[in-house]
Amino acid sequence: MTLYLNLAELLGARIEQGLYRPGQRLPSVxxxxxxxxxxxxxxQQAYRMLEDNGLVAPRPxxxxxxxxxxxxxxxxxxxxxxxxxxxxxxxxxVLELVRSTPQADVIQLGRGMPDVNSPTLKPLLRxxxxxxxxxxxxxxxxxxxxxxxxxxxxxxxxxxxSGCRVSPADLVVTTGCHExxxxxxxxxxxxxxxxxxxxxxxHGAMQTLKGLxxxxxxxxxxxxxxxxxxxxxxxxEQWPIxxxxxxxxxxxxxxxxxxxARKKALLTLAQRYDVAILEDDVYGDLAYTYPRxxxxxxxxxxxxxxxxxxxxxxxxxxxxxxxxxxxxxLERVLHMKYISTxxxxxxPQLAIADxxxxxxxxxxxxxxxxxxxxxxxxxxDWVTRYFPPGTRASRPQGGFMLWVELPExxxxxxxxxxxxxxxxxxxxxxxxxxxxxxxxCLRMNYAARPTxxxxxxxxxxxxxxxxxxxxxxxxx
Amino acid sequence: MTLYLNLAELLGARIEQGLYRPGQRLPSVxxxxxxxxxxxxxxQQAYRMLEDNGLVAPRPxxxxxxxxxxxxxxxxxxxxxxxxxxxxxxxxxVLELVRSTPQADVIQLGRGMPDVNSPTLKPLLRxxxxxxxxxxxxxxxxxxxxxxxxxxxxxxxxxxxSGCRVSPADLVVTTGCHExxxxxxxxxxxxxxxxxxxxxxxHGAMQTLKGLxxxxxxxxxxxxxxxxxxxxxxxxEQWPIxxxxxxxxxxxxxxxxxxxARKKALLTLAQRYDVAILEDDVYGDLAYTYPRxxxxxxxxxxxxxxxxxxxxxxxxxxxxxxxxxxxxxLERVLHMKYISTxxxxxxPQLAIADxxxxxxxxxxxxxxxxxxxxxxxxxxDWVTRYFPPGTRASRPQGGFMLWVELPExxxxxxxxxxxxxxxxxxxxxxxxxxxxxxxxCLRMNYAARPTxxxxxxxxxxxxxxxxxxxxxxxxx
Numbered sequence: 001m002t003l004y005l006n007l008a009e010l011l012g013a014r015i016e017q018g019l020y021r022p023g024q025r026l027p028s029v030x031x032x033x034x035x036x037x038x039x040x041x042x043x044q045q046a047y048r049m050l051e052d053n054g055l056v057a058p059r060p061x062x063x064x065x066x067x068x069x070x071x072x073x074x075x076x077x078x079x080x081x082x083x084x085x086x087x088x089x090x091x092x093x094v095l096e097l098v099r100s101t102p103q104a105d106v107i108q109l110g111r112g113m114p115d116v117n118s119p120t121l122k123p124l125l126r127x128x129x130x131x132x133x134x135x136x137x138x139x140x141x142x143x144x145x146x147x148x149x150x151x152x153x154x155x156x157x158x159x160x161x162s163g164c165r166v167s168p169a170d171l172v173v174t175t176g177c178h179e180x181x182x183x184x185x186x187x188x189x190x191x192x193x194x195x196x197x198x199x200x201x202x203h204g205a206m207q208t209l210k211g212l213x214x215x216x217x218x219x220x221x222x223x224x225x226x227x228x229x230x231x232x233x234x235x236x237e238q239w240p241i242x243x244x245x246x247x248x249x250x251x252x253x254x255x256x257x258x259x260x261a262r263k264k265a266l267l268t269l270a271q272r273y274d275v276a277i278l279e280d281d282v283y284g285d286l287a288y289t290y291p292r293x294x295x296x297x298x299x300x301x302x303x304x305x306x307x308x309x310x311x312x313x314x315x316x317x318x319x320x321x322x323x324x325x326x327x328x329x330l331e332r333v334l335h336m337k338y339i340s341t342x343x344x345x346x347x348p349q350l351a352i353a354d355x356x357x358x359x360x361x362x363x364x365x366x367x368x369x370x371x372x373x374x375x376x377x378x379x380x381d382w383v384t385r386y387f388p389p390g391t392r393a394s395r396p397q398g399g400f401m402l403w404v405e406l407p408e409x410x411x412x413x414x415x416x417x418x419x420x421x422x423x424x425x426x427x428x429x430x431x432x433x434x435x436x437x438x439x440x441c442l443r444m445n446y447a448a449r450p451t452x453x454x455x456x457x458x459x460x461x462x463x464x465x466x467x468x469x470x471x472x473x474x475x476x
Numbered sequence: 477m478t479l480y481l482n483l484a485e486l487l488g489a490r491i492e493q494g495l496y497r498p499g500q501r502l503p504s505v506x507x508x509x510x511x512x513x514x515x516x517x518x519x520q521q522a523y524r525m526l527e528d529n530g531l532v533a534p535r536p537x538x539x540x541x542x543x544x545x546x547x548x549x550x551x552x553x554x555x556x557x558x559x560x561x562x563x564x565x566x567x568x569x570v571l572e573l574v575r576s577t578p579q580a581d582v583i584q585l586g587r588g589m590p591d592v593n594s595p596t597l598k599p600l601l602r603x604x605x606x607x608x609x610x611x612x613x614x615x616x617x618x619x620x621x622x623x624x625x626x627x628x629x630x631x632x633x634x635x636x637x638s639g640c641r642v643s644p645a646d647l648v649v650t651t652g653c654h655e656x657x658x659x660x661x662x663x664x665x666x667x668x669x670x671x672x673x674x675x676x677x678x679h680g681a682m683q684t685l686k687g688l689x690x691x692x693x694x695x696x697x698x699x700x701x702x703x704x705x706x707x708x709x710x711x712x713e714q715w716p717i718x719x720x721x722x723x724x725x726x727x728x729x730x731x732x733x734x735x736x737a738r739k740k741a742l743l744t745l746a747q748r749y750d751v752a753i754l755e756d757d758v759y760g761d762l763a764y765t766y767p768r769x770x771x772x773x774x775x776x777x778x779x780x781x782x783x784x785x786x787x788x789x790x791x792x793x794x795x796x797x798x799x800x801x802x803x804x805x806l807e808r809v810l811h812m813k814y815i816s817t818x819x820x821x822x823x824p825q826l827a828i829a830d831x832x833x834x835x836x837x838x839x840x841x842x843x844x845x846x847x848x849x850x851x852x853x854x855x856x857d858w859v860t861r862y863f864p865p866g867t868r869a870s871r872p873q874g875g876f877m878l879w880v881e882l883p884e885x886x887x888x889x890x891x892x893x894x895x896x897x898x899x900x901x902x903x904x905x906x907x908x909x910x911x912x913x914x915x916x917c918l919r920m921n922y923a924a925r926p927t928x929x930x931x932x933x934x935x936x937x938x939x940x941x942x943x944x945x946x947x948x949x950x951x952x
Contacts, residue, residue, distance in 0.1 A: 095810065098618075098620065098621045098814060098818070128608035128823070129604075129606075129608035129609050132601050133601065140592040141592065141793065141794045142574075178816065186687070190689070191667045204818065207815050211662070212815070213667070317618045318615050318617045318618060318821060319615070320820070335567055338570070338680070339654065340654065340655060341817060342654040342680065342796075343793075343796075345796040348821065
């Protein structure tokens, strides 16, 4: 365990034991640094972690204070999925979610939609329009199979932020992250192969495994530190796993960032058992901490990590531009990309390349990160106020999704049906499991700036949940 | 055989036998109608077929005349592929072709690029630009998984031209025809399944079979009437075929239009052996005859035909918008579409829907059809003049591709390498076969308006071929 984790755990334990009481000032960074013989930045990291867990809060120029943490929802426990390879179900529930078109009269808390109304996106829209008017009309031609070179150069530059050194020739532009995932999985696996996944896990990736005829082996996952390496190692011992598929930075749906030491340990494990890693980094640039977390890929030396990402969460999903850095699987990924969609649409690629090159990407992402961080506070506050007692909630470290756990017996499929009648839609927890676990959980999106309408929608979710819980426990 | 085919064969035989000599006037439509007891339109159809085969030519207000057909290249013979299921090879050659980016200094005769410089495309570019400037920015959002409803309505209307009645709910919009093909194949087949294909056949579809682990069974195919139903029936007897994959209208690479009666017979065969048909109609709207040919799908009553198409050949490939009408396989195709790319980019969908709705589609396609028909005459003329004696060539009935056959021993891979040094690129024949047959063949694109540069490029192809042939036959 790293130093800051140690320290955070110690301070957390003291708070839990009541040594520091709610509202009380905590020791200064400097004094803790002296007391424990660690650097100032290690103490700061520990405090940030406690802050992210809702145990402490900074006050400007006065240091850190214990929050009234008893009022915050508890964290979900580490997940306990069935530890054997299973065929993936839940397609009907996913289809219901993705079939829906944005409608004015439904508040969609269920989908993975970022806020695309920021003025910092304006230059991108201007670029898109300009490219349509260019004399040589590049948007009408087939692009080459790797994707536009100017865009690949910009992506390679952005990837330096996560400690990754790749050249444009190492990248393949895809039609959104979906295509990055499906081409990567097919580059590594064949029908019937077993893929280990974090659990809960992104439904799109899991449905891809289903569609390609693979089996998922769900690994217990901690809501703060991510996939359990101990459970993963046991699984690697026991099963002929071909691929480990994870979202370690700003996980979807739980929002954790796997500590760097654990990312390295994961890679070592993959090397030892000679399996590939598919790293979904689609939310990675939206981490609330600066600099953004490193990727597993950034430690990879033998090309076994396929990093998949896209601009769908950082810029806009409608552009359908993603990429994969497939390491040693480049040739196979190119083939799979070719048969999947041929080349990728040129116009959005050119527009995004312009946008990044002109320096608009980082200011935009900075702005969105702080908006989403504020959104998280607001959403956790609403859940605290409106949800039934006993509700647990994640503490996202980036992105714009909150994972909420209701009592074990609860059925969010019923909840979702009751909510749709009231013009609210959520993502039911069961789609985040290969075998339909997490029926008592749900995921809500807090990307949009808070409005009374959104508050009313979240309140409806909480109150309807409470009503269903009460009905469940009353005699028929 | 239908009446017009009978009549065309009879007249063709008389010309071959010298009963009508080059330059001589043929009997009038009216007199043939009386002589054979068939309708005027049947005679006209027969004459059009002979015209398409280069045997006769109309002169304004004077009727039909025998062309100097001896100077035209002979037609390729019916193909004779190995009639057993094979694993598909040739990926390296395809990759070489699709990896290339359009370059100013290379004349690309090899790729399937339409002419996108027509002024009739201008409204589409305007629409694309306008959508980027719209206040609600629909291009930035996830679309629903079926695709944009307005576009599906327009596609359903266009499909009436080929005799097809489908509703928008029967359609799935895809990222180009590639995605239509790959989702369809995966909706029907599993790894290891056998798919019967026309031969030569589109390399993209064949590489999809390869990528998905299926085997191809190449069926002998006639350069005028298409896939041999007799050979197909034998194959269906002998092998557990799951799917028949064909391009019956304006075939790529051979350009034939399978006669309607044979399309119906094909469907009957598929019903008898209970197999699905994947019909690639991507060039169908570019048939030189009006009305455009009917699709096999238009006769389908039990939903066994999956029709795949796109706007890549009729409008522009860079838009990456295609569709599939998957019949009874709708649910499976939706799943495969979801895992392949999620939803399809909204902006080009909206722009194309606007373009069609405003009435711009048909005038544009009419204009391109006649440009391509003139291009065919020009290209056949160049091949006649510049290619080695004994060269055979197809007589495309639509689209913009010419299939050229050199003597059996010839190697177009060598030719292509020699040409690349001279700034010319062709598509080598071997990529149109699962097993690398047709090495002595090549495909050339005649979409662009003829220029001295293009003529010089075609001349280089012919002269380099001649040089290689001579070298081959001289003592080392």
